[in-house]
Amino acid sequence: MKSSRRNFLKIAGITALGVGARPAIDTIAAVGGRGPTEPEPILKQNEKALTAKQWAMVVDTRKIKSEKDVAPLYEACHKIHNVPDMPIKRHEIKWIWPEQFHHAFPDLHSEFLSEKIHHTTFPVLCNHCENPPCVRVCPTKATFKRESDGVVVMDYHRCIGCRFCLAACPYGARSFNFFDPREHIKEINLKFARRTKGVVEKCNFCVERLAEGIEPACVEASKGILTFGDLYDPESEVRKLIAENFTIRRKIHLGTSPAVYYIV
Amino acid sequence: MPNNSKGMYNKNLVIAGIVIFVILAAFPFWFNVVKSAPAPEVVLTEKAKAAKECVRSKEYMTTDHMVLLDVWRDSVVRDAKRTYVNPKGVEFNMSLSNTCLDCHSNKTEFCDRCHDYASVSPYCWDCHIDNPQGGIE
Numbered sequence: 001m002k003s004s005r006r007n008f009l010k011i012a013g014i015t016a017l018g019v020g021a022r023p024a025i026d027t028i029a030a031v032g033g034r035g036p037t038e039p040e041p042i043l044k045q046n047e048k049a050l051t052a053k054q055w056a057m058v059v060d061t062r063k064i065k066s067e068k069d070v071a072p073l074y075e076a077c078h079k080i081h082n083v084p085d086m087p088i089k090r091h092e093i094k095w096i097w098p099e100q101f102h103h104a105f106p107d108l109h110s111e112f113l114s115e116k117i118h119h120t121t122f123p124v125l126c127n128h129c130e131n132p133p134c135v136r137v138c139p140t141k142a143t144f145k146r147e148s149d150g151v152v153v154m155d156y157h158r159c160i161g162c163r164f165c166l167a168a169c170p171y172g173a174r175s176f177n178f179f180d181p182r183e184h185i186k187e188i189n190l191k192f193a194r195r196t197k198g199v200v201e202k203c204n205f206c207v208e209r210l211a212e213g214i215e216p217a218c219v220e221a222s223k224g225i226l227t228f229g230d231l232y233d234p235e236s237e238v239r240k241l242i243a244e245n246f247t248i249r250r251k252i253h254l255g256t257s258p259a260v261y262y263i264v
Numbered sequence: 265m266p267n268n269s270k271g272m273y274n275k276n277l278v279i280a281g282i283v284i285f286v287i288l289a290a291f292p293f294w295f296n297v298v299k300s301a302p303a304p305e306v307v308l309t310e311k312a313k314a315a316k317e318c319v320r321s322k323e324y325m326t327t328d329h330m331v332l333l334d335v336w337r338d339s340v341v342r343d344a345k346r347t348y349v350n351p352k353g354v355e356f357n358m359s360l361s362n363t364c365l366d367c368h369s370n371k372t373e374f375c376d377r378c379h380d381y382a383s384v385s386p387y388c389w390d391c392h393i394d395n396p397q398g399g400i401e
Contacts, residue, residue, distance in 0.1 A: 191361070
């Protein structure tokens with residue numbers, strides 16, 4: 001009996017020692033086993049990328065004389081982003097599109113409006129809000145406000161197609177792919193991905209172009225109607241335009257703080 | 265009736281049955297020993313051969329390319345970081361279509377063969393274009 005207890009304590013002691021030595025053994029194995037480790041890869045921003053605290057856009061609607069002046073913006077955007085041209089209006093996918101004043105600015109609309117405003121079409125797009133409601137409602141964080149430059153970006157890999165964001169966005173800036181969009185892309189841009197059925201899509205402020213140091217496609221095609229820049233840089237073009245002109249934004253009473261400004 | 269206390273009823277039938285069962289249950293094993301599908305040969309394009317080394321070593325790419333692509337995706341989409349500097353200090357644009365498939369422009373011979381063999385069906389190409397030669401067509 002005595003010897004049995006003695007043996008038990010011996011074995012228990014050795015076991016405890018073994019368990020206690022485990023981390024030390026692991027460390028030695030990790031250091032000794034692999035030899036010289038190669039350096040970790042580095043992920044970094046492109047050197048020529050355009051950066052900002054919050055990207056913003058100013059639309060100078062005074063320069064829009066007719067529909068022809070703005071048509072190239074829509075075409076340029078939809079062409080480079082492989083936006084499909086759906087045959088049925090209610091399945092439409094749009095990143096940037098024309099809207100009449102009373103639709104774009106319902107809270108500023110009045111019964112009698114200047115002839116010019118009444119007949120002008122306003123290019124509208126995702127406002128890349130500073131307080132985006134679509135981001136709040138997304139259950140999978142598929143859409144998020146990018147910390148580096150304030151662009152409201154979508155991760156199509158994560159989108160589950162719940163369409164909460166369509167309901168949350170007060171600007172109708174989001175479209176849902178009810179059908180396979182790939183069959184309806186007129187000419188495909190091989191440098192840019194397409195989307196699939198069951199995901200939401202919207203304007204991405206041309207993040208792929210900003211990374212290469214060029215302005216968004218619509219700005220480039222607009223011949224001065226659109227201006228793009230950093231809202232928090234007092235020296236930026238957009239800030240100068242905002243300082244010099246009276247600007248309006250869409251539905252600001254909702255508190256979303258849109259980053260697309262309109263000079264009327 | 266004979267004394268069967270130490271024996272077995274229907275011994276021959278039962279043993280034969282067990283043998284047949286084991287053979288049938290082991291079908292996948294012996295079938296593959298006799299006729300196993302050969303591991304696919306990955307075909308490299310001239311451009312890929314000329315480059316000699318991929319973004320990482322061949323061994324790493326074979327086993328971990330999916331991990332690499334996952335890291336790339338999150339980095340590009342979420343952190344706006346699009347440049348990858350590999351352990352040798354070479355920079356790459358993190359893009360499946362524009363970097364990987366620019367060299368490996370033979371998706372059917374390079375990607376699909378192994379994926380079919382391993383019975384995995386990644387849906388990358390539902391959206392990402394498999395062979396980006398040139399810009400807008």
